[in-house]
Amino acid sequence: MGSFTIASKKVLTLVLVIDKTEQKILLGYKKRGFGAHLWNGFGGKVEPGETTREGALRELEEEAGITVKSEDFNKAGILLFQFENDPVALETHVYKTYKYQGQIRECEEMRPQWFTFTDIPYDQMWEDDRIWLPMVLNGQDPFYGRVYLKRKPVEDIKEDEAPVVNTSTSTHANHSTTMTETSFTTSQPKSGPFVLWDYQIEHSLQGVPREVALDGTIASFES
Numbered sequence: 001m002g003s004f005t006i007a008s009k010k011v012l013t014l015v016l017v018i019d020k021t022e023q024k025i026l027l028g029y030k031k032r033g034f035g036a037h038l039w040n041g042f043g044g045k046v047e048p049g050e051t052t053r054e055g056a057l058r059e060l061e062e063e064a065g066i067t068v069k070s071e072d073f074n075k076a077g078i079l080l081f082q083f084e085n086d087p088v089a090l091e092t093h094v095y096k097t098y099k100y101q102g103q104i105r106e107c108e109e110m111r112p113q114w115f116t117f118t119d120i121p122y123d124q125m126w127e128d129d130r131i132w133l134p135m136v137l138n139g140q141d142p143f144y145g146r147v148y149l150k151r152k153p154v155e156d157i158k159e160d161e162a163p164v165v166n167t168s169t170s171t172h173a174n175h176s177t178t179m180t181e182t183s184f185t186t187s188q189p190k191s192g193p194f195v196l197w198d199y200q201i202e203h204s205l206q207g208v209p210r211e212v213a214l215d216g217t218i219a220s221f222e223s
């Protein structure tokens with residue numbers, strides 16, 4: 001059994017642009033980098049001297065070409081992504097907005113596209129998204145989620161596999177959670193192949209989490 005011990009963390013952002021009236025969400029097809037070939041929210045690393053909020057707004061403008069007024073930009077929660085035998089956890093600050101300014105445009109990293117809530121391409125997204133994204137769409141935030149991902153053994157990956165194939169659901173013997181086994185193409189060396197191993201999500205928290213401690217607990221809440 002591999003380790004999920006955390007030694008350090010990287011701070012990332014993930015922005016969800018939602019059209020409540022039309023029941024649609026704006027996702028971006030990641031063309032390169034971490035999570036390439038998957039549909040995801042907009043975001044990336046927070047730069048030195050930047051708050052997570054500033055970083056999230058900057059990435060949204062860089063990747064989708066749009067801006068959001070501060071009063072329309074709300075933090076939905078934090079997701080702590082942990083990868084087996086990788087001591088670096090990804091503390092991902094998730095923001096949501098129902099309003100934006102500007103013209104949505106494609107960039108060299110992301111191709112934005114609207115999806116109706118009933119048509120979200122979960123089979124071409126990080127496997128954890130089908131767990132927590134519906135919670136955001138249903139207004140079950142603020143939340144804090146711990147997500148444990150395992151790398152799929154290389155020998156199980158076929159050269160000609162499509163980006164996402166053979167999705168099947170099984171229940172881990174020692175866990176009550178349901179996992180989905182998904183295969184990714186070998187042309188995704190960084191984004192995958194990862195499979196969701198386990199997760200814990202807390203919602204209806206006393207406040208919006210601001211930071212996570214290295215033992216995986218919420219260190220502080222936004223004031």
Ligand SMILES: Nc1[nH]c(=O)nc2c1ncn2[C@H]1C[C@H](O)[C@@H](COP(=O)(O)OP(=O)(O)OP(=O)(O)O)O1
Binds near residue numbers: 012
């Ligand atoms: N398991 C997961 N589920 C998910 O939905 N999003 C995840 C995820 N793991 C990482 N992400 C998101 C967080 C963040 O928005 C993005 C990774 O951002 P990165 O900045 O690391 O990407 P890049 O390698 O392209 O670097 P940049 O040059 O900063 O854009 O993927």
